[in-house]
Amino acid sequence: QGKFTLLQDTRTDGSFLVHHFLSFYLRAGCKVCFVALLQSFSHYNIVAQKLGVSLTAAKERGQLVFLEGLKSCLDLVFGEEEEEQSGQPSPLQFMSESASNLKALFDFVRTSLTPTGSDSWQGPVLLVDDLGVLLSLGATPVAVLDFIHYCRVAVCSQLKGNVVVLVHSNEDSEDEENELVVNSLCHHSDLILWVEGLATGFCKDVHGQIKIIRRASLELTAEQDHVQIYQYKIQDKNVTFFARGLSAAVL
């Protein structure tokens, strides 16, 4: 409870972890607010069905609040004037304003995860895919970090829920703003799942390696961070993990 998990990928695509966490929390009966900035709803829905969860059903019973970034953005850019004034402000409003303030997005997250009287779900969960898109859309790194901070306070501390965020990073990246955000988040996370391609290059049977870092050093005991490294292979409906060097193709 109350944990902040950072999903980080370097030179590869870590979105399979997002799909995993989405179906995991939905199956566990948590109320999930999914800020999906990069792909459309149907993409997540199709993959979730392969993993055994139906997103449409979850949305209908109120367990899942899905913010489809692409659709919101279209409504914002091509929407009619009258619609804007009558309805609520769009969560992606910062795109059209000059002050890059992610408050509207945060308000959206908070209202969707605050439990109403009739809810009987387990703890709330905020899932973001992926944070770098906010930078591409014009938010400053400080605004993004503020947004995450507010979300943490609201979701982790007040509502005792979890937050899972996906970011991309790269050692020799020239995108300084992105690296700033990622570094800062790394320091504040309770759990980091870091997905990378293999150092030896492309391989058909082992798609990459994942480092699981449990930040024991954040707690007040004088422990070191606990690091585990596994390799993985992604299949159509499943991801298999195995110890380094023990891929099925080798044994």
Place this chain on the structure above:
Amino acid sequence: LVFTEEDKYGLYSNLLFKYFLAEGVVCGHDLFVASAKDHPDNILKELPAPLLDDTHRHELGEEATAVKSEDFQDSMKIAWRYQNLPKVEASPTTSTKFGHYYDVSKTMSPELSQSIKWHSFYLPEELSSQPKMKTCNMNSAYARLLHSIQRIIYQEGFDGSDPQKKQKTILRIGIQSLGSMLWGDDICSSDTPEDIHSLTKFLYVLRGLLRKSLSACIITVPAHLIQNKAIMERVTNLSDTVVGLESFIGSERETNPLYKDYHGLVHVHQIPRLNSLICDVSDTKDLAFRLKRKLFTIERLHLPPDLSDTVSRASKQDLAESAKLLSSGCGAMAIGKKHLDF
């Protein structure tokens, strides 16, 4: 959303662009062509003509049979272990046919190109006509283009919003040389551009439009001119497919014997991973292209045989470096179709 990084002189990326549009014509799709440089009418006049099936298959068939007959005659004596491995094919067999082939030396007949519905967006014309519109802090040229695309999608019913206009075809959108100075964006000319978010915002909104409608889009960008590499990283993240073309014209690689059969390299930076956990993987990521008189082909890059008498080649150093460059690539799975058919 297919994002193409242009080669230095834009020769080959233009060719790829035209192939995309020509395929649209042949398949009966609608076209939308946007450019700030060449008038879309001219672009459409220069599309390559499709090859008639029988002649080309005949040619390919001839090559394939010629190769086969040679091999059966002599079985390997020294490297006999390799005999059992499947033959590496530089170009595909005719059994899997996807798309059409085009003859670069001829242009498409006007009857064929007029047979489909096409829309155009030529920036110098548009700038003078349209009234001001909501821009979301984006470059006004990009905003106009977006509104134009959205209007076509809505009017022609590609987004399914109007139940009466059922669309049976898709819209192929081609945008040429985006991000160049002709579009009013200074990311190609200065190190600290005025608005680094314009291009990425444009791409995000475009992505939303494409996801919501029956359309596909190819964009070519003079990536070598963009000074701020952060933009390229963000753009890669926002696109489905990213392909870079590197031509050997004017570079030191032109004389490198490693590349003597080819005109350039194809770098596949990203492939789409849509609606599934995995994406298609192929064996190789080293692709090169060459422009023959009639065909533009993309093949696996293979080293020419080392037939020199001297023990050490002067260029062995270069070879090692090139080989390193080729295999590092991206950790993400990259698809390399052995022969990209257009």
